[in-house]
Amino acid sequence: MPFPDSRRVIYQKNPLEQVICQLRFPPILRIDAEAPARFQEAIRQEFPLFEEKFEGSVDIPSEVAEQLPAEFLRLPGISGMERRSFQFRTLDEQWTLSLTRDFIALSTSNYTRWEEFQLYFRKPFEVFLAEYSPAIFTRIGLRYQDVIRKSELGLEETPWSELLQPYIAGILAVPSVDQSHIKSTMQVVEMDLSDDYGKVTIRHGFATDKRTNEICYLIDNDFFAEKIKDSNDVIERLNHFNLRARRLFRWSITDRLHEAMEPEAIS
DSSP states (O other): OOOOOOEEESSOOOEEEEEEEEEOOOOHHHHHSSOOOHHHHHHHOOEEEEEEEEEOOOOOHHHHHHSSHHHHSSTTTTGGGEEEEEEEEOTSOEEEEEESSSEEEEEOOOOOOOHHHHHHHHHHHHHHHHHHHHEEEEEEEEEEEEEEOGGGGGOOOOOOTBBHHHHHHHHHHHGOOOGOOOOOOEEEEEEEESSSSSSEEEEEEEEEEEOOOOOOEEEEEEEEEEEOOHHHHHHHHHHHHHHHHHHHHHHHOOHHHHHTOOOOOOO
């Protein structure tokens, strides 16, 4: 679906909760078998903080673990250990790079603009290609999670029907329905991008802020493509997804919400 073009802006009251780029590939067992020392050394200046995790692990009694070599506990499949996960973070811990045997991902809760995200992504991606040479990317994805909090925008008394376009608001846009009676709503839509660059899964509906118990509105757009053989195609598709993500979000909201977030035009 061709989302209409829109002016590029940075919102001073940014609704973005998280941005995630994930590249999946057939399992590379060497990532499980040995620590990614060369990979870390190449990105250590940008991502100096390091943590290793075991995903899907089963707790081992301490009296047993003390008698086992550390190398044994790190082996995949031993004592319920399914895979190793390596996480590299920036000093401010706002950017996290994750590496496992079947994906590499970059995430941030401090997204401002695409050019900055690219700077954090490009070098680890190039180092990963040089170090591990994946034969194919089974899925590449770029996901934007926006959370609209009325309280942060001075819109507490404004109905959602005035903030969301009718095709997004759904039942919230029906005048005869008392919005205060609606306790939960969520819709999931998957559609092809009209330019054949991939697909997008749109998840939107109520979400509760755990800190304040405020009912917010989540717009979660996950752009993806599958079976990408040419690594040069990855960057091009991500750039394309970023453009469509901007257009999709603006297509989803009204002018009133757009202006309440204090847009600042950029080139």
